[in-house]
Amino acid sequence: MRLDVVSIFPAYLAPLDLSLIGKARRDGLLDVRVHDLRDFTHDRHRTVDDTPYGGGAGMVMKPEPWAAALDSIAGQADSRPTLIIPGPGGQRFDQQMARELAGRSHLVFACGRYEGIDERVYQRAARDFDVRIVSLGDYVLNGGEVAALAIIEAVARLLPGVIGNAASLVEESHEDGLLEYPVYTKPDHWQGHSVPEVLLSGDHGRIAAWRHEQRLQRTAARRPDLLPRPAAASAGELNIVV
Numbered sequence: 001m002r003l004d005v006v007s008i009f010p011a012y013l014a015p016l017d018l019s020l021i022g023k024a025r026r027d028g029l030l031d032v033r034v035h036d037l038r039d040f041t042h043d044r045h046r047t048v049d050d051t052p053y054g055g056g057a058g059m060v061m062k063p064e065p066w067a068a069a070l071d072s073i074a075g076q077a078d079s080r081p082t083l084i085i086p087g088p089g090g091q092r093f094d095q096q097m098a099r100e101l102a103g104r105s106h107l108v109f110a111c112g113r114y115e116g117i118d119e120r121v122y123q124r125a126a127r128d129f130d131v132r133i134v135s136l137g138d139y140v141l142n143g144g145e146v147a148a149l150a151i152i153e154a155v156a157r158l159l160p161g162v163i164g165n166a167a168s169l170v171e172e173s174h175e176d177g178l179l180e181y182p183v184y185t186k187p188d189h190w191q192g193h194s195v196p197e198v199l200l201s202g203d204h205g206r207i208a209a210w211r212h213e214q215r216l217q218r219t220a221a222r223r224p225d226l227l228p229r230p231a232a233a234s235a236g237e238l239n240i241v242v
């Protein structure tokens with residue numbers, strides 16, 4: 001998978017050199033290219049923003065540098081890339097979207113700042129990209145870089161070979177709709193707290209059943225919205241008039 005990230009703060013993407021993502025890059029599983037948007041300006045001040053038409057607080061990112069950056073990337077693309085533009089008004093990112101994006105060969109991230117990117121950039125980008133506007137959640141960040149890092153990590157870890165033990169991708173939170181079970185390691189007694197006896201039993205059937213029950217209890221307590229809705233007992237409950 002090829003990943004391009006465009007930002008006025010390229011150093012913000014330094015974590016992509018670390019840990020499993022960094023190893024995947026060195027192993028050739030990921031081709032990650034970070035671009036400084038200011039390299040696509042042509043004035044002496046390398047200007048990327050200006051005041052908003054119609055007034056309002058803050059600044060808006062100018063269309064010209066973005067068009068030049070995206071044209072450069074599109075010109076190098078082997079196939080139609082997916083352009084992900086993080087924004088508070090985007091479609092909520094979740095594990096299902098991560099799985100969908102993991103099937104793409106080329107992801108491009110446009111990391112905005114200030115009050116956002118001129119709307120005409122989104123329209124023009126649709127010529128060369130599948131455009132997805134994506135939000136991490138219902139809170140306001142200062143830019144798109146944190147979202148790009150989160151999305152890249154969630155997507156890359158689903159790619160074959162990135163996570164050493166693919167088994168760890170099973171029974172994770174949100175992978176199958178339930179939260180994850182609690183985990184323990186040595187010592188078996190610590191500051192008055194003991195590891196649940198079942199985990200020391202060696203009975204893999206009991207352990208699996210206990211873990212599933214823990215996942216159900218945790219999901220009910222912390223995220224009841226994730227639990228499957230009870231099937232209606234009768235057509236009447238569904239207000240189906242026959």
Ligand SMILES: N#Cc1c(-c2ccc3ccn(Cc4ccc(CN5CCCCC5)cc4)c3c2)n[nH]c1N
Pocket residue numbers: 086087088090111112113114115116134135136137138139140141142143144145147
């Ligand atoms: N993903 C994600 C995000 C982001 C995110 C992502 C990308 C950018 C680029 C810039 N900002 C800052 C910002 C701040 C306020 C507003 C709202 N303004 C209202 C008045 C008219 C102008 C727009 C928009 C943009 C960003 C924030 N925030 N939260 C998420 N889950």
